[in-house]
Amino acid sequence: MSGFSIDTLRYYEKIGLLADIARNTSGRRVFSDDDLAWLGMLRCLRETGMPIAEMLRYSELTRAGDETVQERIELLHSHDRRVEEQIERLRFQQGRIQRKLGFYREIAEYRPEIDCGVSAARP
Amino acid sequence: MSGFSIDTLRYYEKIGLLADIARNTSGRRVFSDDDLAWLGMLRCLRETGMPIAEMLRYSELTRAGDETVQERIELLHSHDRRVEEQIERLRFQQGRIQRKLGFYREIAEYRPEIDCGVSAARP
DNA sequence: CTGCGACCTGGAGTGCGCTCCAGGTCAAGG
DNA sequence: CCTTGACCTGGAGCGCACTCCAGGTCGCAG
Numbered sequence: 203m204s205g206f207s208i209d210t211l212r213y214y215e216k217i218g219l220l221a222d223i224a225r226n227t228s229g230r231r232v233f234s235d236d237d238l239a240w241l242g243m244l245r246c247l248r249e250t251g252m253p254i255a256e257m258l259r260y261s262e263l264t265r266a267g268d269e270t271v272q273e274r275i276e277l278l279h280s281h282d283r284r285v286e287e288q289i290e291r292l293r294f295q296q297g298r299i300q301r302k303l304g305f306y307r308e309i310a311e312y313r314p315e316i317d318c319g320v321s322a323a324r325p
Numbered sequence: 326m327s328g329f330s331i332d333t334l335r336y337y338e339k340i341g342l343l344a345d346i347a348r349n350t351s352g353r354r355v356f357s358d359d360d361l362a363w364l365g366m367l368r369c370l371r372e373t374g375m376p377i378a379e380m381l382r383y384s385e386l387t388r389a390g391d392e393t394v395q396e397r398i399e400l401l402h403s404h405d406r407r408v409e410e411q412i413e414r415l416r417f418q419q420g421r422i423q424r425k426l427g428f429y430r431e432i433a434e435y436r437p438e439i440d441c442g443v444s445a446a447r448p
Numbered sequence: 449c450t451g452c453g454a455c456c457t458g459g460a461g462t463g464c465g466c467t468c469c470a471g472g473t474c475a476a477g478g
Numbered sequence: 479c480c481t482t483g484a485c486c487t488g489g490a491g492c493g494c495a496c497t498c499c500a501g502g503t504c505g506c507a508g
Contacts, residue, residue: 208455209497216458228504230455243425246418254495268436275429278422285419289412295369296408299401302366306398313391331485332467339488351474353485377465 204233204241211241217254219244219261250285327356327364334364340377342367342384373408 206214211231214220220240224232233241247257260277263270329337334354337343343363347355356364363384370380383400386393 207497210495212456213496228455230504243421246421248495250415250418250422268432271429271433271436275426275433278426278429282419282422282426285415285422289415289419292373292408292412292415295373296405296412298366298369299373299405299408303398303401303405306394306401309391310394310398313394330467333465335486336466351485353474371465 204238205245206241214244217258219254219257221261221265247281250281251288252281256281327361328368329364337367340381342377342380344384344388370404373404374411375404379404 204211211220215223215231220237223237224234226232244257244261247260248254252260256277260274263274263277327334334343338346338354343360346360347357349355367380367384370383371377375383379400383397386397386400
């Protein structure tokens with residue numbers, strides 16, 4: 203499994219993110235290694251927050267052949283920068299969360315009675 | 326402005342993320358510095374991907390007073406770990422994107438004719 | 449030969465987090 | 479005094495990315 207549910211795979215095929223998925227004699231999908239690799243790429247883009255519409259554009263460029271390499275570079279490059287920003291934002295906000303946690307832990311330290319019974323099992 | 330739209334603020338008040346927002350004589354909301362600080366915290370949680378239901382739980386704990394500090398610590402701590410995982414996942418997938426970019430750039434280098442006209446303006 | 453379960457299809461439904469709308473109120477500027 | 483525009487309310491609508499459903503078709507185990 204590629205990490206996508208079967209429903210998601212069907213959906214992706216329907217909207218055109220997956221093209222030319224082979225079928226066996228009884229009409230069932232057979233995913234090749236290439237398909238799997240492509241799904242890995244889709245997973246990567248999806249997990250980094252690329253919207254489906256943009257993934258669609260990317261897959262059309264990919265299908266269109268070598269003349270689209272520049273465009274693909276531009277697309278991935280700008281996505282890469284977005285991912286970078288996203289990571290920075292997360293790191294920044296994580297700092298706030300951790301400071302808040304530190305603050306709460308100080309409070310908890312001065313009111314230790316609050317902790318009673320949380321981790322002590324009694325018969 | 327807190328970074329939220331006015332509609333979002335109304336929505337947050339409606340579902341209970343904001344409580345006791347003051348009103349002036351004509352019924353309009355007046356946000357205090359405390360409100361602003363709380364909104365900052367909400368923004369932080371939201372931007373790091375906490376679902377609204379959990380933010381709601383957090384704000385209820387906060388309203389409930391000092392006996393809930395332990396629970397708040399647990400909530401924020403587990404969120405902090407999720408954020409950490411999220412950052413790691415992003416970094417990992419960003420690596421794949423960058424390798425892909427490197428691969429495309431190599432191709433582009435060997436087929437430089439493709440680049441013609443992209444950045445050159447002609448009268 | 450008969451179930452059974454895993455797949456197939458087109459299309460409807462869901463959950464989340466807003467965002468917009470109609471209709472109304474108020475305060476200040478011209 | 480009247481208009482304008484920014485806010486108010488309850489409630490409907492939207493966009494995204496799936497997820498589920500009804501009804502059907504295989505192919506293999508018993």
